Amino acid sequence: MIWVAWRQFRTQALVTLGLLVAFAVLVLVTGLHLRDACPPITDCSSTNVGYQPLRELLGPALLAIPALLGMFWGAPLLARELESGTYRLAWTQSVTRRRWLSVRVALVGLTALAVAGLASWLVSWWFAPIGTADRFASGAFDERGIVALGYAGFAFALGIAAGALTRRTLPAVAATLLAFVATRIAFTFWVRPHILAPRHALFALTDGKILGISGGPFGLTPIAGVPAIKNAGAIAATLVDRIGHAPGGGRLHGLLVRYCPTIASGAPQKPGAGAAKGLVGPPETSLLSCGRALSPHLQALVTFQPASHYWPLQALETAIFLAVALALIGATIWRLGRRTPRRPAAGAPGARIADPSVLDPASQVRPMPTGAPKGDERSDWSLPRSTERN
Amino acid sequence: MIEFHLDSRSGVSPYMQVVQQVRHALRLGLLREGDQLPTVKDVVARLAINPNTVLKAYRELEHAGLVAARPGVGTFVTGSSLADPAISAHGPLRRELRGWIVKARHAGLDEESIEALFRDAVRSARIEGVA
């Protein structure tokens, strides 16, 4: 069976191997050159080191790889067999359907994981000297580390399941892509923030770059900006008073008026360079003095994922996706097999008499069991309906 | 070794055709004592008919004493020729037949009608003896 699984996979595998080798060569050659070109002491994040197109494309390429694996390795595996009718050959040899599918899925699925893993390693290695501004941010998090393995497994499993349900290759490919993208987006925004609880820390307003001014229904109020914490992922920030309560807009406005009168009365100006994200307002110097003035009364409560959460988060997200993948595949394989054979009830009353046109001398007229039809019959999904003509 | 052929339009069942062809070959001397009949496998591979058909035909020929099956070897023509007992009845039958033919001629039948009538009568006699 392993040979059969390999033989049916051979062309796809060799094509992908070729592409993978080309990709690896590209990454390795440019990556080594990049490392040579970087100044030894500073990091390579300055953009004039070069390879700008690759910087922008490698990440998205890695995002695409799991989807492509799902669409071109996962979806056609079962769908093509059902669509072309070759399942009628495959499933009448001497192996059960479940074993047939299990071996094929194992071979192709594990290879998909290996491909995704290798590509992910290559991209992570390439970006290592450049570093990442915020490696917890949704783009960067997906493009590095080991999560690509989880995505690939999941996309592959989606492909298999889609193939089983649609029984046609093109709809399966489309369904896989849609389901994959939708799930990934939903997961990133609704699940990932809750996987590991973030930490909270208090920052003094004198720490700089953390204070901003915003307009609102109460007039100008101070707000906290989300600082960039090295190697950690800052998520949100609020201003709180000394006992930790977040004051209302009115109170904040009052504080601003009292301790930073120049700002409170001044017109909004362009923010200085280096201001924390998302703030507009006065230049840095006046903000600093305002911060000093406010700091006995207010501080910034920052919610963030610490550096120590990075690998656990990667591992957990990968594990979740792989677990879902396994469940999907398991369900599909189970569903492929026969349900328990039905035993007819013997000697049921009211049975039909044998068709009188029957001539076979070997048959006798005996009460035939009337097997009750299964209620709510779905069409037998292992056999495409449209080929049932006879 | 003889070869069989099948005429699917003759109205004669395949097994009967095989029997007839063996008899015919015996009459013509194409099959002699000791000759082997084609194996069931060979016949079936050539004619694409059911092996049981051939087996039935060979069994009937064996029953008639014309061939004998040697298990594991094949089916062979026996010594008894197709000079079957019927030959001795040929003389009187032939004479009766001539008388009948003369009568038919007098009734106005031409040769074709006579043949048709005769063939039809032979067939009906066979068919009506049903099951």
Place this chain on the structure above:
Amino acid sequence: MSAALATSELGKRYRRKWALSGCTLEIPAGRVAGLVGPNGAGKTTLLHLAVGLIEPSAGSIAVLGEEVAGTPAQLARVGFVAQETTLYASLSVADHLRLGAALNPRWDTDLANVRVARLGLDRAQRAGTLSGGQRAQLALTLAIAKRPDVLVLDEPVASLDPLARREFLQGLMEFTAEHTVTVVLSSHVVADLERVCDYVILLAQGRVQLRGDVDELLSTHRRLSGPRRDAARLPASQEVIEESHTDRQSTLLVRTEEPVIDPSWSVEEVSLEDVVLAYMGRPEVEEGLAGINR
């Protein structure tokens, strides 16, 4: 001797429609059974149920005494040639043989190789580029080399030219001559089956309309023609299957155990095709009505 294939009130439903219903039959072992019927009659459904590709909605089906369950042991005993002989277009002849060897414990490599060589197939040629006849022969080789006890073929010669058809049947018959096997093949062309089958089943509208030994069917059915008369006046031992009348003449197809002695009838034998067509044309016989129950 247990039946090679036995069904009991077998039925299969797709959504609302029953493709097959109330199907009860037994095919004795060692036969070459022909399954005939018009398109849409349920032949493919029945055969797919027999090889385990689909599961029954009602009733049961057993092959060689065991209920069809899809176990590897059972799968090994049944060979199947699907309609439109499905093969992997991109796999070569040799690949297909290797697939057969890998997936079947009883695979007979010599048988497969001898057959392929005799057929003149190029082992390296991809199945997609073979002719229709060659594909059918390869599919038959795969099913045969598996050494099954039951061989099921779904309209194997339907799309073949006459020569390919003849060659296919020759190969099939040669196999049955040498090995103990029960063959079940379906066709909507009865003439194909007449020389090859010794048992016939007629399926129409998802129900069994007729079944029996070919020899027995042919020896018990006759065509009677003669002056016009009412079919009901026939003796009870003669069951009228089909009748047609002009103002002067009546032609009946009857089933009878005894010789027809009425001299006003002209009696003829019928072909299997005649019998099958006559039964196909009958309206459905209601359960329990008079008929010959044996």
